[in-house]
Amino acid sequence: MTHRKLEQHEIEKALNQLNTETSQDWTIEDEKLSKSFKFKNFQHAFGFMTMCAIYAEKQGHHPEWFNVYSTVKIQLTTHDVSGISHKDFDLAKQMETFASCV
Template identity: 80%
Template sequence: MTHRKLEPHEIAQALNQLNTETSNVWVIEDEKLSKTFTFKDFQHAFGFMTLCALYAEKQDHHPEWFNVYNKVKVQLTTHDVSGISKKDIDLAEKMEAFALSV
């Protein structure tokens, strides 16, 4: 499937949708879709990362992330289009679901 870089208004719309049901919001940082997830402890953070990694591998779309203890900072971008695409929005939505399940 071919992906394209989203237009600024499409990104704003996607951010609005992503942030409607979460207290810790997604933002645009360094032209990437970004969020820091906070979990109960390292085990829950690592469980979240494991679920995300397995899904991302199947989608051939891998996050940039950084983990310290109970925090996971995620940055999403689609390198093929040099920006944010629908692939990033889809992965962000999946991450939100995974965060609730760990």
């Protein structure tokens, strides 16, 4: 797994690809890979967060997130490199999979 900080053009390319594969909702906000997920209710939101938490712990790569009821706002960055790395894009993809199965 690559740990280096991605260059601006690499971030744009990976973001395009992520949005092509998914819902087009990922953006760069505060220099972090960001998306606001909306679920049916709190139970679904928390189910999603539980799956993400188990995966994040396994990977040693954790999201910044903010939850109110059925909304989970995500911001991904890699502290080690002070920027966005492939780890953030991998976690984002995994989150899309989890969101689609709650």
